[in-house]
Amino acid sequence: MRALRVGNSSGFYGDRFDAMREMLTGGELDVLTGDYLAELTMLILGRDRLKDPSAGYARTFLRQVEETLGLAHERGVRIVTNAGGLNPAGLADAVRALADRLGIPVRVAHVEGDDLGPRYPGSLTAHAYLGGFGIAACLREGADVVVTGRVTDAALVTGPAAAHFGWGPTEYDRLAGAVVAGHVLECGTQATGGNYAFFGEGDVRRPGFPLAELHADGSSVITKHPGTGGFVDIGTVTAQLLYETGGARYAGPDVTARLDTVRLTQDGPDRVRIDGVRGEAPPPDLKVGRTRIGGFRNEVVFVLTGLDIEAKAELVRGQMAEAFDKSEPEEVRWDLVRTDRGDAGTEETASALLRLVVRDPEQAVVGRALSGAAVELALASYPGFHVLAPPGKGAPYGVFEAAYVPQGEVDHVAVLADGRRVPVPPAIDALGLDVVPQPPLPEPPPAGPVRRAPLGLVAGARSGDKGGDANVGVWVRSEAAWRWLAHTLTVDRFRELIPESGELRVTRHVLPRLRALNFVVEGLLGAGVASQHRFDPQAKALGEWLRSRHLDIPEELYRDLPEGAHRDLPEGLHRDLPDGRSVDRREGPHRDQPEAPHRDLPEAPHPDIPDARPLDTPEDRP
Template identity: 85%
Template sequence: MNPLRIGNFSGFYGDRFDALREMLTGGELDVLTGDYLAELTMLILARDRLKDPGAGYARTFLRQLEGALGLVQERGVRIVTNAGGLNPAGLAAHIGELAARLGIPLRVAHVEGDDLTADHPGALAAHAYLGGFGIAACLRAGADIVVTGRVTDAALVTGPAAAHFGWGPGEFDKLAGAVVAGHVLECGTQATGGNYAFFQEGDVRRPGFPLAEIHADGSSVITKHPGTGGFVDVGTVTAQLLYETGGARYAGPDVTARLDSVRLRQDGPDRVRIEGVRGEAPPPTLKVGLNRLGGIRNEVVFVLTGLGIEAKADLVKDQLAAELAKSPPAEVRWELVRTDRPDAGTEETASALLRLVVRDPDQKAVGRALSGAAIELALASYPGFHVLAPPGKGDPYGIFEDTYVPQGEVPHTAVLPDGRPVRVPPP
């Protein structure tokens, strides 16, 4: 059986806008995946949904797709993305409307059941990290585009691989191989020289996005389209493989991948083969990411220029401590950043930055209380007093926590192109 060619066109919400079109036109592919969700992104989308209940998905993806939908059909490439965020059904509906408006007959499905917010009072968003078998069910039912909410990043690859090769939930070695390939692809150009410690070994001014050629036994080759920038070698793949991992066992909802079994070897220019991956049963629980608002954060950055930097910093700290004591914030943090240098040639290079950050559940404690106290020092503090920008009212900040629930308690559901919901059983 020919390998399944899976590419990536997004590693985060805000990644290269043109990457979807670049990947569709740059070479042969069977599936394209887009990863948009980080813990912070879920908070951003949750705040969007507070303003508009119909929001909660990555709007960028819909704009990217509008300019590339004809290519998707022409090339016969299936799209799998977690851009659905907090509202996969909403994004899937918009994609269907877009396809109808453009006269392009594509079948859209989505995966839901990850949203457990109702079970976690006080959370702005609470979502379980689902596996790939909901995606697989959608693809087996003929979907051209599959939209998910919160799934593991690697599930965007394990789902298509399981659907293509007919893998079942117990084929742990094969699934583990796909998890490893998915983990390498998930951050886009980090696998092709981006953010790489040894970036000088290749031209990384505009690295191409990666793709994986996945075989029926779970082994794979990581590469990129011909003629694109960046480079793929054992080093870039190793760096991404170790990214955000913490031990030999990489647990996920479909399988626990044994990272100590992974074998990498250069398989030609810009080609790295991954083989030997062993898998074990997944844990009986699913991780749930909880996002909540922690309160209001505000900051002011004082610019200290010339001599006596530390004495000037101490003066500002003493002056503001007395003012903030009238209504003390829950958290006060000072940081002196020594960007200055001796005998500097410009005012900027003779300056250090003193940053004050305050946090509190009550905006009054960190809003006007801080901005007023800081600006009133303008003519009554250290010589050369100025700040990078006037402090404002403060902004909300989020807190991410995680918890775990039994897999069987999460209603993992594939909503097929015909609208039929199919429950995905736990492994």
Template identity: 80%
Template sequence: MREMLTGGELDVLTGDYLAELTMLILGRDRLKDPGAGYARTFLRQLEECLGLAHERGVRIVANAGGLNPGGLADSVRQLADRLGIPVRVAHVEGDDLTASHPGSLAAHAYLGGFGIAACLREGADVVVTGRVTDAALVTGPAAAHFGWAPTDYDRLAGAVVAGHVLECGAQATGGNYSFFADRRRDLLRPGFPLAEIHDDGTAVITKHPETGGFVDVGTVTAQLLYETAGARYAGPDVTARLDTVQLTGDGPDRVRIHGVRGEAPPPSLKVGVNRLGGFRNEVVFVLTGLEIEAKADLVRAQMADALSKSPPAEVRWDLVRTDRVDAPTEETASALLRLVVRDADQESVGRALSGAAIELALASYPGFHVLAPPGKGAPYGVFEDVYVPHAAVAHMAVLHDGRRVPVAPPQDTLVLEEDLAEPSLPVPLPPAPTTRAPLGLVAGARSGDKGGNANVGVWVRTDDAWRWLVHELTVERFRQLIPECEGLSVHRHTLPNLRALNFVVEGILGAGVAAQHRFDPQAKALGEWLRSRHLDIPEALL
């Protein structure tokens, strides 16, 4: 926060504090203390930086309110009074639908930006919200600044795209970027991105001078593909058409976003529902040297016998062959056998698993040891998204003077079409010599999670590479390269303006990140795994 306030010019400083997993964590906090439920790190940042923001006339908009935006607004006022800083603090509420979802720990609708805009128009210096869309932190200030109406869909869509680029901070300035290798020196400490937004909805993504990292068409493309699906990116204010986005270099560390078209939002709002799913425990057996498969078979059978009196509801084994032949170190001679159990009863995954695993220590395969003894079992959460009509949510701007201003739902809505017609594709490259090589020598990727689904965005940097990729990386080829997709629905979306394909794999993450369904529970490295897979690539592209 200090770096953004001191590094250059700003009108509004935004902060995105909420992920699906964060809402679950805050829900557990609220169980212990009804006055909790917001991001306390935000208050610690403000203690250092609120005076600086006030001096520079920078407004602050953050969704750090989590499950208790009113409580956070009160805490910010108390902090400002203690520091002697005259700031006007407002908040946005209405997203909390937990009471209408029995059994949930936290159920919150994703609100749009017009509650934020109402607070800013009435003079707020600090606006805190609960669950709004990440992009709302940008659309709200832009709508307030330029006086946009709810039907200015193209302008709002442009701001949504800019907000999506900003939402994950340094991921737009070289962080987590596929083609990082030739820019390693720039990435020791990447700066944070900012957006210069114009009245027509166009924007320039850049960063403060002299900060680390870099901004180019590739870094912006990568972030545009992150945790999105098809060409229509739906939100509560507008549906942004990602297939209309155009990116143009605008000088060093500057990328212009233009051409974005918008449509009326869908008639319903997304609601993220977090529940406690039960208890989870795991143990990782280390298998070293020869006969790895036989050692794994033995301990599986022994554990099944030991747990047979009270078997957990779910048992999952994964053998990870990290071992090498004739390895120079013991670690590289070892494979990992992971056992994960889940059950509604903590005893079934706690003491029973711990006893069974440790009692085998002198009676199992040669070289028996585990990475760490299993604990008593920890609760895990499950996430699902449901949808409600806009009118079911009481979107409310609570102004700095206590006035409560209802935020009207959109007048016009448009039922979201899941799939657009496949855009016209470029002609394939003519037949040419190929070499077996990793996809990542040609293509970048960025992947992430949305509930139990994962998306993998793949893009290339030249027209010829695009002519090859769009015909080569079909759904069938994707399934071959990512065998975990077996039995799951995979959808491909084509974005020619970005030279990109976006794949959505339904159900690969089970019940969401908190359930820890797979080794990489948020699919953050799924794209890098895809880039490491080999296929026949035209030599001219290499």
């Protein structure tokens, strides 16, 4: 049977508007998918529905389809999307009305049964993650457009593949191959050079969206339309495979895909073949994503400029503490971000940021805490007092929580274009998710000279969120680098490099076929992205922070670096290696910091000032 060409035109609600047209006009396709849902999106749609019960779906999709439905119909391309969000039936009706107005004869079906709101009182939304067989039922009955609510992201690909190839629910290896392809496609241009650690190796100013050529045995080729931007190679596909995953078992409602069996092969320019994927029966329970309003949040960022940064921060903290005595919020969090430099050439680079975040069940409490107290300090605090923006009344924040229900307790239904309702049975078999034993590590590298440099010189990374947890996938591109990474980047070393993880549970998963390690940090993100627990609430840049940390790297690994890989290294890190490249291994406890600016100053730089404070230096910083 011929291959099935499945493309993607959206990785999130708000992605490139023109992508649907680009994918329909750029080359051959059989199915075009669009992924619009994420944990935060469900909360946003839930708040929309509170204002308007007929809302709850991604309205952007409807505007995109208005411009492209005729194109899709002419080219015989079927559209499958989870843009239905909380109201798939409502979006399906809206698409039918649009098609009638445009005079385009398309059959629109939808999938429902994921909404479990009545089971979870107090939740804003509660939706089970359904699999792909409801989508498959709609396509087998001739649907041209299939709208779903909360399905797994990969289901947008497994459904069309099961319909096209006639796969049954126990063909686990084939289904697992489609799940892996779907996981690569789901985030759009992240598979074609977007958000990629080694982005300088190609032109990623406007990467094209990806597509998969799926085969009957479950293998696939990831590629993109000819002439589009970006690039597809083993690295871009590896990065996306590691994104928002955990261990070797990648569980879903249809199948558990074994990521430790994935084999990647460069199959030509902008073509990566995926094969060898093994599958197992899915777990007996479906994941349920619940969102609720957690309370109210307010924030103010104080700008501290010039000298005595720590003393200025201490002053404003003390002043705000006195104000909080009258009405202290339930949670108060301070973060001092040392963006300042000594002897800076601009005011901005001479300034540090002191961030205050308060939370409380009552909006009035967080409003009074900052709107009054912080503003009243304007003429009565540290020299140079100002804030990035005046605080407001406070805004609600969301909480994401995961729950689980038996597959048989969820009424998964395909609602066909003619109104018929086709029940989708739960998985025939089910298996618990035992932890896969860690595979043996490769032989450690031989001893040899090392140079100190950022990890990212030889390793890529991609990070993301799953509820309150974060994952960081790290991979390398040669066997020599893999032997070094597997023995060097342990959990203890990870904790050293990412101090935030020090008191949290960190699990390391080893994926030798991908030359990759995946670290899961539990609780790093608090109650999830909507709670805005930390500076980077979705841990999107956590991997890049890790790549910027310095390690002792064997000199032999530098010889295989692609041209330009070292261009961002600081001066002095390029001296002794082949082609003039090197890494300077500084000695002493502060070898990664500039020398202290006051080290060579006279002992009393301010002899006429009693008890003169020394200049603020890197050693004084936390």
